[in-house]
Amino acid sequence: MKIVTASEFELRRDVDYGTPEQNAAVREIVAGVKKEGDAALFRYTERFDGVRLDAGGIRVTEVELKAAYEEVEPSFVKAIRGAADNIRTFHARQKRNSWMDLQPDGSVLGQIIRPLQRVGVYVPGGKAAYPSSVLMNVIPAQIAGVPEIVMVTPPATGGREGIDPYILVAAAEAGVSEIYRIGGAQAIAALAYGTELVPPVDKICGPGNIYVALAKREVYGAVDIDSIAGPSEIVVLADDTAEPAYVAADLLSQAEHDEMASALLVTPSQRLADQVAAEVERQLAALPREPIARASVEAYGAIIVTGSLEEGIAVVNRLAPEHLEIVTRDPMGLTGAIRNAGAIFLGPYSSEPVGDYWAGPNHIIPTNGTARFSSPVDVDDFIKKSSLIYYSREALLQNGAAIMELARREGLEGHARAIEIRLEREAKGETSHGE
Incomplete structure (x- = not known):
């Protein structure tokens, strides 16, 4: 793993919007599903997934969901239930309620x-x-009160046998019963525009490959989307109190996701830098996904040696990482200085996988530096808000002139007259809407 100084480190923040060929292919797929519906959906599924679907086989049945439990270990079911409980508990605190405020003049705003x-x-x-x-994805939507949650997944996530049973069990435990065995850009198009067999949705969320990401961008506006997610990333901010083996393991926990994943250590300690570099190499050799992790480390990994911990914090804020671990003498004391990070893990025992699977906060977190302006998925992602205005006669009489002034300064006489006609009739006592 290369070791560089902060001045030598080059920040790479390439949002992958695909090649011209990939974009053209996605536009063709989306347009095909939008125009032809299920016929195109079946055609693209056979072409890209090697699975021939028909009207009777596109939706996962209740029998299949129950059968999936026979294929997974009881320990997995227990673990997924424990994780679900933690996620529900955390996200339940995010739920917001409608509100109304009665003004002194009798108006109601809310x-x-x-x-x-x-x-x-x-x-x-x-x-x-x-x-x-x-x-x-599912639990925050449920807590928000979404009545209809539908899941799509490629038809061969579990190989030729079909959908991965662990995915089906997780869906069943989360309470999802409407599941379609479709994937790729064609699944995104079906969700956005609907087909004869797949009703359209209001929002699409969840990660996917470049074709899924491009398709989500293509349909945005017809539906809402969560984000266009980039490869996973982790930054570990550490001083000489950190255990090198722990740091190396946490860096590799993200590097194994994808060849384009980013794993960075930021530290003022040259000793720690050298030890972690050696430990990464040692642990890589025994990692089952070693080819993926090694490609990630070599292309997007680095150990950044800073002149001080304060300089390290400045580097972190510039990176705005998806995951940030702070492994220092006083990690809690540094938290206030962190302005940009999707999720912050404090101390040697808060390994990033704790957040991925168990603690409760959402693991769908902004990537590619977008933690500068966006947040992890939460309950707010699945609600919409309407403003409420009940304006009283007293309030309109008091403020009508100011409203007309603003409207006319913008050249919108019709706006001004909508207020003026009410004021004139009130002045003449011609209104039949007394209060």
Whole structure:
């Protein structure tokens, strides 16, 4: 793992919007599903997934969900239930209520909060299946009150046998019963525009490959999306009290996700830097996903040696990482100085996987430096808000002139006259809407 100074480190923040060929392919797929519906959906599924679907086989049955429990270990079911409980407990604290405020003049101002009606959750296959992501998407939506939650996942996440049973069990435990065996850009298009067999949704969330990300960008506006997520990333801010083996293991926990994942150590300790570099190499040799992790470490990994811990904090804020671990003498004392990070893990025992799977906070976190302006998925992602205005006669008489002044300064005479006609009739006593 290369060791560099802060001045030598080059920040790479490349948002992957795909090649021209990938974008063209996604536009073709989305347009095809939008125009042809299920016929295109079946055609693309056979082409890209090698699975021939029909109207009777696109939706996962209750029998399949029950059968999945026979294929997974009881220990997994116990673990997924424990994780679900923690996630529900954490996200329940985020729920907000509608409110109204009665003004002295009799007007009422407020905000009405309603859940989205229907949400689509994408669960990827590919390099790995992620049952935990099912919980992280579904549970906040449930707490928000979303009545219809639908899941899509490629038809062969478990190989030729079909959908990965661990994904199905996670879905069943989360309470999702509407599941379709479709994936890729074609699944995103189906969720956005609907087909004969797949009703459209209001929002699409969940990670996926580049084609899924581009498709989400393509359909945004017809539906809402969570984000266009980039590869996973971790930054460990550590001093000489950190255990090198722990730091190396946590860096590799993210590097094994993807060849483009980013794993960085920021430290003022040259000794720690040298030890972690050696430990990363030692642990890499025994990692099952060593080829992926090694490619990530070599292309996007680094150990950044700073002149001080304060300089290290400045580097962290510039990086705005998805995951930040602070492993120092006083990690809690440094938290206030961190302005940009998606999730912050404090101390030697708060390893990043604790957040990925168990603690309760959401593991769907902004990447590519977007923690500068965005947040992890939470209950607010699944609600919409309506402003409420009940204006009294007294308030309009008092403020009508100011409203007309602003409207006319913007050249909108019709706006001004909508107020003026009311004021004139009130002045003449012609209104029939007395209070």
